[in-house]
Amino acid sequence: MSILTLTLNPALDLTVTLDQLTAGSVNLAKAGYLGAAGKGINVARVLSDLGHTPTVSGFLGLDNDAAFRALFNQYGIDDAFVRLAGDTRVNVKVSEASGRVTDINLPGLQVSDTEWNRLLARLESLAGSFETLVVAGSLPPGVRPQQLEGMIEMWRGRGKQVLLDASGGALRAGIKGLPSLIKPNIDELADLVGRPISEGMDLVTCAREIQKQGIDHVVVSAGEDGVHWFGPNGYWRARVPQVKVISTVGAGDSLVAGLCAGFVEGLSEEKALRRACALSVMAVTQVGVGIRNQKELNGYEQAIVVEQVEA
Numbered sequence: 419m420s421i422l423t424l425t426l427n428p429a430l431d432l433t434v435t436l437d438q439l440t441a442g443s444v445n446l447a448k449a450g451y452l453g454a455a456g457k458g459i460n461v462a463r464v465l466s467d468l469g470h471t472p473t474v475s476g477f478l479g480l481d482n483d484a485a486f487r488a489l490f491n492q493y494g495i496d497d498a499f500v501r502l503a504g505d506t507r508v509n510v511k512v513s514e515a516s517g518r519v520t521d522i523n524l525p526g527l528q529v530s531d532t533e534w535n536r537l538l539a540r541l542e543s544l545a546g547s548f549e550t551l552v553v554a555g556s557l558p559p560g561v562r563p564q565q566l567e568g569m570i571e572m573w574r575g576r577g578k579q580v581l582l583d584a585s586g587g588a589l590r591a592g593i594k595g596l597p598s599l600i601k602p603n604i605d606e607l608a609d610l611v612g613r614p615i616s617e618g619m620d621l622v623t624c625a626r627e628i629q630k631q632g633i634d635h636v637v638v639s640a641g642e643d644g645v646h647w648f649g650p651n652g653y654w655r656a657r658v659p660q661v662k663v664i665s666t667v668g669a670g671d672s673l674v675a676g677l678c679a680g681f682v683e684g685l686s687e688e689k690a691l692r693r694a695c696a697l698s699v700m701a702v703t704q705v706g707v708g709i710r711n712q713k714e715l716n717g718y719e720q721a722i723v724v725e726q727v728e729a
C-alpha cells in the first residue's frame with residue numbers, strides 16, 4: 419500500500435548562500451539554487467530515495483509547474499496535484515556561513531471552495547490506493563483550518579494513518595481531527611499548549627498533554643538537540659551528532675519522511691527513529707533533502723544515540 423503526501427501550499431525554494439546577511443543593505447550572494455519544494459514534496463522526495471513510490475497531491479500553479487514535473491519524473495513520484503491558474507509561490511531561504519537560515523515565505527495562491535472540492539474529489543478517487551497520508555505545511559489563502567480538520571477526521575474515520583506536520587492555526591485545527599502522529603518543533607509545541615517550554619520535564623509534560631487529547635505519536639524535534647518521541651509504547655529520545663550546517667531547510671521534512679517510512683515498513687521505534695534522525699542530519703549538511711550518499715547516511719545512523727526514557 420502506498421503513501422500519499424499532501425502539500426496544500428508548495429513552493430519553489432530560492433536558496434541563497436552568503437557569508438553573513440546584513441539587513442537593510444546590499445548583500446552579495448555566493449550562490450543561488452532554485453528548486454521545487456514544499457513540505458510534503460520534500461517528504462515524498464526522501465521517501466522515494468528510501469525505495470517507496472509515493473503519490474503527491476495538493477495545489478500547484480499551472481504557469482510554473484515545469485520544475486515540479488521534472489522533479490516528480492526524476493524521482494518516480496506520481497503527480498496527483500490539482501492545478502490552479504497562476505504561479506506557485508517562490509520562498510526565499512537565506513543561508514549564512516554560520517548555519518543561520520532566514521526564511522521569507524510568500525502566502526501562496528488563493529484557493530476557492532470549488533478548487534478545494536476538486537482536491538477532495540481527486541483524493542477520493544485515490545483513496546483505495548493509499549494507507550498512509552502525510553499532510554505537511556501551511557494552508558494557502560482561502561483554505562480554512564476547519565477544512566483541514568474535517569479532511570483529517572475523514573481519513574482517520576476510514577482507518578488511514580495520518581501524519582501531520584503543520585504550525586499555527588493549521589496545527590491547532592489539524593489535531594482536532596486526531597491524526598496518528600504530529601511533529602511539532604519546540605516553538606510549535608509551545609504554541610499548541612499556550613506557554614513557553616524549557617527543556618526537560620516541561621517538554622515531557624506538554625507533549626503528554628497533547629498526547630492525552632488523542633494523538634498516539636507526538637514527535638518533538640529539537641534542532642541540534644535531536645528528537646523526543648512520545649508514542650503509545652513509551653518515550654524515546656534521540657541525540658544527533660554535531661555537523662557542519664549548510665541549510666536546515668527540509669530537516670523536519672526528512673525526519674517526517676523517515677518516521678513515515680518506519681511506520682509503513684513496520685520498523686521498531688528505535689530503528690525508525692535512528693534512520694529518521696540520520697536523514698534529518700544529512701538534510702542540514704546540504705541544500706535540499708534526500709540521500710546524497712548511502713555510506714554517509716549509515717555513518718550518521720551509527721552516530722545517533724537513541725535511548726528509551728520511559729516504557
Ligand SMILES: Nc1ncnc2c1ncn2[C@@H]1O[C@H](COP(=O)(O)OP(=O)(O)OP(=O)(O)O)[C@@H](O)[C@H]1O
Pocket residue numbers: 603604638639640641642643644645658659660661663666667668669670671673695698699702
Ligand atoms: N544543527 C543541527 N545539527 C544536527 N541535526 C540537526 C540540526 N538541526 C536540525 N537537525 C535535525 O533535524 C531535525 C529537525 O530539525 P528542527 O527541529 O529544526 O525541525 P523543524 O523546525 O521542523 O525544521 P524545518 O522547518 O527547518 O524543516 C532535528 O530533530 C534534528 O534531528
Ligand SMILES: O=P(O)(O)OC[C@@]1(O)O[C@H](CO)[C@@H](O)[C@@H]1O
Pocket residue numbers: 427429430431455456457460509521523554555556557667668669670671
Ligand atoms: O509555508 P510552509 O508550508 O509552512 O513552509 C514551506 C517551506 O518553508 O517548508 C519547506 C521546508 O520545510 C520548504 O521547502 C518550504 O519553502
